[in-house]
Amino acid sequence: MMLPLYPNEVFGRATGMVVGTLTGIAFGFVLERSGFGRAPILAAQFYGTNMRVFKVMFSAIATAAAGMAVLAGLGLLDLGLLTFPETYWWPQLVGGLLLGVGFIGAGYCPGTACVAAASGDVGGMLTYLGVMLGSLVFGFTYPVFADLYVAGKAGVLRLDTLLGLPYGVVAAAVVAMAVGCFFGAEALERWFAKRAHQEAPDTLKRPRNRSFVALAALALAAVATLAIPQSVQSAVVRTPAPVKVVPLVDAALRLPESVWLVDVRDAKLCKEKTLPRAVCLADLPKGAAAAAPSHKRLVLIGTDTVKEVPAALADFPGEVASLQGGYPAFAAELLADLPAEVTQTMTPARLAEYRLRGALHARLTGAAAPVAAPAPVVVPVAPTGAPAKKGGGC
Amino acid sequence: MENKTSSEAPFWNPYLAGIVLGLVLLGSFVVMGNGLGGSGAANRVAIGAAHIVAPQAVENNAYMGPMVAPGQHILDDWLVWEVLGVFLGGALAAYSAGRMKLVLLRGPRATVASRLVMAILGGLVMGVAARLARGCTSGQALTGGAALAAGSWVFMFAVFGGGYMVAPLLRRYWK
Structure with a gap:
């Protein structure tokens, strides 16, 4: 097909x-x-x-x-x-x-x-x-x-x-x-x-x-x-949309009502360490997927990007997404020490992302303070956002 | 009806136009896996502009906040490109038909001022409505209707219902 x-x-x-x-x-x-x-x-x-x-x-x-x-x-x-x-x-x-x-x-x-x-x-x-x-x-x-x-x-x-x-x-x-x-x-x-x-x-x-x-x-x-x-003919298969780790963890901490994180890895791995506010698939009661709060987005966490929705979660009525790169991406991006990514050419958007990453890293690992965020030496570039268009913006 | 000059190309037969529109919609589903949209881009452009003016207010908003989270761009969405295309396609069709002209189309008895106010007010109401319903006539009625989505059919009948309910009050404005 x-x-x-x-x-x-x-x-x-x-x-x-x-x-x-x-x-x-x-x-x-x-x-x-x-x-x-x-x-x-x-x-x-x-x-x-x-x-x-x-x-x-x-x-x-x-x-x-x-x-x-x-x-x-x-x-x-x-x-x-x-x-x-x-x-x-x-x-x-x-x-x-x-x-x-x-x-x-x-x-x-x-x-x-x-x-x-x-x-x-x-x-x-x-x-x-x-x-x-x-x-x-x-x-x-x-x-x-x-x-x-x-x-x-x-x-x-x-x-x-x-x-x-x-x-x-x-x-x-x-x-x-x-x-x-x-x-x-x-x-x-x-x-x-x-x-x-x-x-x-x-x-x-x-x-x-x-x-x-x-x-x-x-x-x-x-x-x-x-x-x-x-x-x-086709069976109904849903392919979860991939999401990136930094915005996902940010959303999970800031707006916990908006996402429902389910770790679909082996129960032992999940119990050991998983994302904040994530639950292990093995711990879910029967029928939890169908009864899940209606407005949440289900995000699957695997050992890599999850391509298929597990049978136990197939009844989830809402949008299903998958953490890009799975748990290892989370560990590498937010648990490992942040590289000193300070450059003179950083755009404001990159800088904001870097700072957010630093803040999340500090919160998750208990590091004393956010890693020295680069000083805002950068900003003369226009924000990467496209200008608010007139007429043609529609 | 309206005054057509002979230099303008006539509009297509409505049924034939509908079939062509259906094929465009089918093509969109078959190629992109998605239907068409009309208001999603307005939402994204508006939020993007508001985010420049008042970043904190937008970021802390439960509805708009997740859309401006770092690591993504508010305009980085296929609907924005698709609606940019709608604008270009509309311009191309109007130009090639000899209809491209700066005008203010309105009912025969409507004043210029009333038309300007009604256009912006009507748009405002539709902006709220489209967000509430998760789509407008394109994204819900047309796309969802073709995809046989139950709620989209309710939406479509509601649009006609809402229009017919208020139309008698605006008869003097359009007729």
């Missing part, structure tokens, strides 16, 4: 960023050509006169869902390696309602605001600026939202598991539902147009019918792949 490419380590991080930009270019291009860089067109969705938003969105969802079902059914795509949005019923319901309210006010959603800004609409630029401000409002008032943010956590919950049906069948049902709704949407458009004595939009029949045929073919293919023996 080759797909998806990036999680299968077919190419590295740098290439990933290039591919990410190219994917974005394609996304932005299609959004603009769909008419989504124009607020009046988007707003028309909510007055029944032009259901373009609904038509484009549901055709896209149906295409991608059925396409994934076909690739997975053929044994080409490992669904277990895809990042699926997790379900949190309440914040998604409330967030969705709020986003709808913001959408009709601004005339754009965040992605389309970016496209509108790119095509020169000042409204789009301001909307995206508003989204940035709103993100900060959320961040700084996070305690107000903290309970709602994690309410109704259901983990990675897919409609197919919820309904107990094969992925391909649900994908085909989504296509069927979409096409059914398209006829309904067009009827509504005609009704609204008649009432306003105008002409209904998008009356071209040929591309429409061809699109419907293509969607139906995809749906049939998704169902047809169910005849292929299951052994070829």
